[in-house]
Amino acid sequence: MGVEFLKGHGTENDFVVLPDPDGLLDLTEERVRALCDRQRGLGADGVLRVVRPDFGPWFMDYRNADGSIAEMCGNGVRVFVRYLVSEGLAPTGEFTIGTRAGQRHVIAHEDGTVTVDMGPARVFGTSSTTLGTASFDGVAVDVGNPHLACVTTTPVASLDLLRNTPVFDHSVFPNGVNVEFINVLGDGALRMRVHERGVGETRSCGTGTVAAVTSWLHGTGQRTGKATVDVPGGQVSVVIEEDTSTLTGPAVLLARGELDQAWWDAF
Numbered sequence: 684m685g686v687e688f689l690k691g692h693g694t695e696n697d698f699v700v701l702p703d704p705d706g707l708l709d710l711t712e713e714r715v716r717a718l719c720d721r722q723r724g725l726g727a728d729g730v731l732r733v734v735r736p737d738f739g740p741w742f743m744d745y746r747n748a749d750g751s752i753a754e755m756c757g758n759g760v761r762v763f764v765r766y767l768v769s770e771g772l773a774p775t776g777e778f779t780i781g782t783r784a785g786q787r788h789v790i791a792h793e794d795g796t797v798t799v800d801m802g803p804a805r806v807f808g809t810s811s812t813t814l815g816t817a818s819f820d821g822v823a824v825d826v827g828n829p830h831l832a833c834v835t836t837t838p839v840a841s842l843d844l845l846r847n848t849p850v851f852d853h854s855v856f857p858n859g860v861n862v863e864f865i866n867v868l869g870d871g872a873l874r875m876r877v878h879e880r881g882v883g884e885t886r887s888c889g890t891g892t893v894a895a896v897t898s899w900l901h902g903t904g905q906r907t908g909k910a911t912v913d914v915p916g917g918q919v920s921v922v923i924e925e926d927t928s929t930l931t932g933p934a935v936l937l938a939r940g941e942l943d944q945a946w947w948d949a950f
């Protein structure tokens with residue numbers, strides 16, 4: 684028997700899902716890197732290991748494509764929830780899951796979309812980033828994981844995030860940072876591109892969209908509000924409240940199979 688896997692995505696932020704209810708898989712950094720590699724592995728932005736702890740709700744063990752561990756992944760939660768519901772491990776409707784950033788209340792809707800209570804989005808300062816020769820000012824936002832969310836009038840479609848890696852201030856972000864570039868399309872309508880810590884550019888980042896809306900509101904002197912966020916992989920909706928935030932968007936499972944045991948054992 685090989686290792687069971689599924690492949691899924693949330694607005695094209697894609698994940699390998701590894702069901703591991705009893706926590707038996709030895710998910711090393713090297714295995715994560717191999718799984719996420721788009722040539723020698725299945726290819727993904729990250730891995731979601733599905734674990735059932737002795738106490739408490741199903742736990743999402745999230746890993747970035749480079750093998751690093753992150754506290755939270757908003758798109759990952761939606762895909763994780765879709766997996767639990769499709770397997771009959773959780774009901775359509777409301778329940779709670781565990782993440783490294785704490786427990787998250789979710790709603791699995793009948794139409795396949797998922798709403799995630801993302802917890803508070805906390806502004807903890809301002810900073811800037813350099814991309815190539817251009818500099819962007821932004822707001823530092825903690826959504827369980829760190830973000831630098833930069834609202835800019837430079838069309839985000841024109842940015843070269845493939846050849847350029849955002850340079851950031853390590854004294855503000857000692858553990859690295861996810862960097863968002865945001866255009867305001869209208870009241871309550873944003874467009875975003877993102878360079879994720881531990882991955883590179885992705886086609887969507889759920890926590891990043893929450894940071895983006897928080898940054899836009901902050902810039903307009905508001906603490907609460909809502910917006911849709913267009914990302915290269917689709918669109919999500921974000922609501923920012925005083926004490927918490929929610930993210931709603933699609934979640935897709937597209938394949939399942941078995942990893943060859945010899946391939947797994949090679950790492």
Ligand SMILES: N[C@@H](CCC[C@H](N)C(=O)O)C(=O)O
Pocket residue numbers: 696747752753754755756757758759828829861879880881882885887888889890891
């Ligand atoms: N794509 C995720 C965020 C994943 C973690 C991030 N790369 C980090 O290191 O903090 C999302 O949808 O939120």
